[in-house]
Amino acid sequence: MTSRRHRRLWGRTAVPYALIAPVVVTIALILGYPLYFLVRLSLQQYGLFELIRHKGVGVGLANYRSVLHDQIFWHTLLRTIVFTAANVALTMVVGLLIALLLVQVSRPVRVLLSSGLVLVWSMPVVVAVQVWYWMTNFENGVVNYVLTHLHLGSFEQHDWYASTFSQLSMVTLLIVWGALPFVAITLYAGLAQVPRDLLEAASVDGAGAWMKFRDITLPILRPILLILTSLSIIWDFGVFTQPYLLIGQSKVTPGNFLMSIYLFEEGYFKSDYGRGAAISLLMLAIVGVLSIVYVRRMVRIGVET
Amino acid sequence: MKRRSIAALLLVTVVAAAVAATTSGATKKANASSITVWLQTDAQSGWADLVASVNQKFQSDHPGTTVNIQYQGWGDHLQKFDATLAGGGGPDVIEMGNTEMTKYMAAGAFADLSSSKSGFDNSGSWLKGLAASGVYKGKTYGVPYYAGSRVVTYRSDLFKKAGISKLPTSTAAYTADAKKLMAKNGKKGFSPIYIAGTDWYFGMSFVFDYGGGIATQVSGKWKGLLASPKSIAGLTAYKNFFAATSRASKTTDETHPNPYDVYAQGQAASMIGPSWFSCCVGAKYKGSTAQFVMPGHVAGTSMPGFLGGSDLAVPITSSQKALATDWIKDFTSTSSEKTLQAKGNIPNATNLLGSTVNERAASRSWFVPTAKHWVDVENGNILRNMLAQILTGKLSVKQAAQSASDNIASVLNQP
Numbered sequence: 109m110t111s112r113r114h115r116r117l118w119g120r121t122a123v124p125y126a127l128i129a130p131v132v133v134t135i136a137l138i139l140g141y142p143l144y145f146l147v148r149l150s151l152q153q154y155g156l157f158e159l160i161r162h163k164g165v166g167v168g169l170a171n172y173r174s175v176l177h178d179q180i181f182w183h184t185l186l187r188t189i190v191f192t193a194a195n196v197a198l199t200m201v202v203g204l205l206i207a208l209l210l211v212q213v214s215r216p217v218r219v220l221l222s223s224g225l226v227l228v229w230s231m232p233v234v235v236a237v238q239v240w241y242w243m244t245n246f247e248n249g250v251v252n253y254v255l256t257h258l259h260l261g262s263f264e265q266h267d268w269y270a271s272t273f274s275q276l277s278m279v280t281l282l283i284v285w286g287a288l289p290f291v292a293i294t295l296y297a298g299l300a301q302v303p304r305d306l307l308e309a310a311s312v313d314g315a316g317a318w319m320k321f322r323d324i325t326l327p328i329l330r331p332i333l334l335i336l337t338s339l340s341i342i343w344d345f346g347v348f349t350q351p352y353l354l355i356g357q358s359k360v361t362p363g364n365f366l367m368s369i370y371l372f373e374e375g376y377f378k379s380d381y382g383r384g385a386a387i388s389l390l391m392l393a394i395v396g397v398l399s400i401v402y403v404r405r406m407v408r409i410g411v412e413t
Numbered sequence: 414m415k416r417r418s419i420a421a422l423l424l425v426t427v428v429a430a431a432v433a434a435t436t437s438g439a440t441k442k443a444n445a446s447s448i449t450v451w452l453q454t455d456a457q458s459g460w461a462d463l464v465a466s467v468n469q470k471f472q473s474d475h476p477g478t479t480v481n482i483q484y485q486g487w488g489d490h491l492q493k494f495d496a497t498l499a500g501g502g503g504p505d506v507i508e509m510g511n512t513e514m515t516k517y518m519a520a521g522a523f524a525d526l527s528s529s530k531s532g533f534d535n536s537g538s539w540l541k542g543l544a545a546s547g548v549y550k551g552k553t554y555g556v557p558y559y560a561g562s563r564v565v566t567y568r569s570d571l572f573k574k575a576g577i578s579k580l581p582t583s584t585a586a587y588t589a590d591a592k593k594l595m596a597k598n599g600k601k602g603f604s605p606i607y608i609a610g611t612d613w614y615f616g617m618s619f620v621f622d623y624g625g626g627i628a629t630q631v632s633g634k635w636k637g638l639l640a641s642p643k644s645i646a647g648l649t650a651y652k653n654f655f656a657a658t659s660r661a662s663k664t665t666d667e668t669h670p671n672p673y674d675v676y677a678q679g680q681a682a683s684m685i686g687p688s689w690f691s692c693c694v695g696a697k698y699k700g701s702t703a704q705f706v707m708p709g710h711v712a713g714t715s716m717p718g719f720l721g722g723s724d725l726a727v728p729i730t731s732s733q734k735a736l737a738t739d740w741i742k743d744f745t746s747t748s749s750e751k752t753l754q755a756k757g758n759i760p761n762a763t764n765l766l767g768s769t770v771n772e773r774a775a776s777r778s779w780f781v782p783t784a785k786h787w788v789d790v791e792n793g794n795i796l797r798n799m800l801a802q803i804l805t806g807k808l809s810v811k812q813a814a815q816s817a818s819d820n821i822a823s824v825l826n827q828p
Binding site for chain 2: 155156157159160161162246247264265267269270271356357358359360361362363373376377378379
């Protein structure tokens, strides 16, 4: 009896582990090994000379020290945090507004709107950057043309990439535009979970639209909002393609660096791969800290329900 | 029994030999079957026909060998190259800008071609400056490919219409002509002289014209020169010249857009750039396009121009070094260089020099500091950023120059 019971117990506890084992092993292989290699690289002097010989020289924490003593690192970090906050906030607010709109509009309009969103989503980033670049072009850009013809001021030959603020604003527009479909459609799906009778009951009790949104819709959407926000933070903090291509290599300077571009310039352009590895690990740690609040709250919500 | 075993043994030997023969033939063929060459897109838009004819000759001299040409852009070819140094699959021949060579030669990225130097046409009379960019510690790693100076490409019809009968012989005269051109072509967005704001090759020409410089080595240490009074005079002159003559973006570089595209759309009366720009001015303006040497601020002199150029090198990772060297020999032969010259480039050797506008412009030229870390200054856009700051008025000439100068010194003095 006891042995049989024991066996059953053992089987019960072992099965879940056996089931997740393939995933754990796969993740360990495809994430763990590169991560290990990255850590090793970050502790080495590894430049062009070492690259050709495939052999680095161990230097301990020198790369980390040099990065943390770099003024540019701290300025870039601050800029990237502000940039990320602006991008995530805009994405979430506008995404939520679009989702709420999707609920309200008639079926044909909803189909039209969501197909538009899916089209945006399906556009490859590099193509989108190119289109954006054309539209905001200095010489013949359609944005300058339209703004001028709407008599919103003289935008003839307006340079949208003249200042850091303007450059990053263009990048923000592009990123938010590209991120909206995912956020809006996911939130729209979440809105379907809001019980209609609850909203109706609230109306009967005299609740206004804002009150209903604040006290019914928002609490139900909270888990989804948390997931989307933490994902957006991770994406926007490390975004590379949009800023690098839209601003253009020849305009990238320490004055407009974002973290990923700083990493690219230090690691690849200067062929200092050890230092680049140190920067990327620091970035990983920062993203971890930034999103830990959200992850913890998400876990707590999971436990509660 | 014995006989049978001997027969069997013989059979095995024959089969083995046959297999060996086919495999050795196969490997030999596979090894020799192709070389990969990385050329810049300049060759693609300017002299793709030369590349094709050189490949044809090379392939007829080396039957069974194919040449795989891959065109690269200046912006990212070094990053791609670094990746192949780490992971393999790289080119057998690579075109390098003359300002990019030092860093790679110092790191040991290229094969030593000193022993085959005499096999290259005109190697005894290679252009000094260009040949020097391919030599490190007395060994030759780069074969001069071609050089180019920067000239003014202009529309003679517009000049004539504006009443300009004589080509300008000083910067001031050119500025006055630009004003005439501006008056005749009032259209918004029209530039009498299209100058990309952050075209540092042109900006630095003013610095050198006024006797300034970028950086110099003083007892083993690099010292920035951009904040010197002479350099500041040059930068101020550039700012004034740009303001009076160009309506290009103050923050863009000389490839976004390509100046010749602006010109071909009829939006510019003249432009500054490599002489091969005449290739792409559009059919409409081909007949009225001509070139002259950019005049300096002292009447009668020419403005010192950047002597750009390319070298060809064989990466250390190549498994076909001999074939690669042979291909370079064909591509830099006297006849190839003459074709390049006909396309408006400066050939790689003094005995081939003629007296075109381009070649005359090269008589007064400047070059970047030959430092291992110079390429980091270029990639870090230190000079471009400085010019943008100056032209947009974000910083005064002095402030911008001082900060760039300090920056350059610290980059060049890295270990």
